[in-house]
Amino acid sequence: MKTLIACHSHTGKTLTVAQKLQKEINADFTRIEPVKDRWYVIKAIHAYLEKNWPIKPCTTDISDYDCLIVCCPIWAGRTTPGVIQYLDELINTSGKKFAIVVTMGGDGNQLATIQIQNGLEAKGMEFIDKLVIKGSAQKSGEWETLTQEFAQKII
Ligand SMILES: Cc1cc2nc3c(=O)[nH]c(=O)nc-3n(C[C@H](O)[C@H](O)[C@H](O)COP(=O)(O)O)c2cc1C
Incomplete structure (x- = not known):
């Protein structure tokens, strides 16, 4: 399955997980980067309000791929405004599969994966699975095993 991450x-925490996943499944990679950074509180408020932020050019036409894996940190229990924008910009999505990877500082429940799943299913995509890396798994190193196991579901 040709996959784009x-x-x-x-x-850098989500990036570390995403790069390990990339090696495990031999995927292509694109970075979602907001055009400008904001203060911590603005990040959290905008994430909470599900706002969009303009992002730098990246791969948004997924016609060459069978599968897309969206990876992001949790901000205020949600995905980031950059990812919301990315989902909006995605084209040629119909019938493609997708998976989700999120990292977070705490261990609580969060809405981010639901936001991403709803956004991509509305574009005609089919959900495979999600990987939630909690703060405890980052600290213990368990994230590596979790990422390897997750990769097996994608291949
Ligand atoms: C603005 C902001 C809001 C955050 N909100 C949460 C949160 O609600 N829950 C949580 O567990 N972690 C939260 N975090 C922590 C990040 O999700 C966590 O550190 C993540 O692994 C960082 O990933 P990154 O290094 O790829 O940016 C927040 C971080 C930032 C910057």
Whole structure:
């Protein structure tokens, strides 16, 4: 399955997970990067309000791919405004499969995967699975095993 990983990462934690996943499944990679950074509180408020932020050019036409994996951190229990924009810009999505990877500092429940799943299913895509890396799994190193196991579901 030809797969594209689209990753937003502000401090590098999600990027580390996404890059390991890329090696495991031999996927292509694109970075979701907001055009400009904002203060922490603005990030959290805009994420909570599900706002869009303009993003730098990246791969949004997925006609060459069978599967898309969206990777992002949790901000205020939600996905990031950059990812919301990315979902809006995606084209040629119908019938493609998708998976979701999120990393978070805490261990609580969060809406981010639901937001992404709803957004991509509305574009005619088919959900495979999601990987939620909690803060505890980042600290213990368990994220590596979780990522390897997740990769097996995608291949
Ligand atoms: C603005 C902001 C809001 C955050 N909100 C949450 C949150 O609601 N729950 C949580 O567990 N972690 C939260 N975090 C922590 C990040 O989700 C976590 O550190 C993540 O692994 C960072 O990924 P990155 O290094 O790829 O940016 C927040 C971080 C930022 C910057």
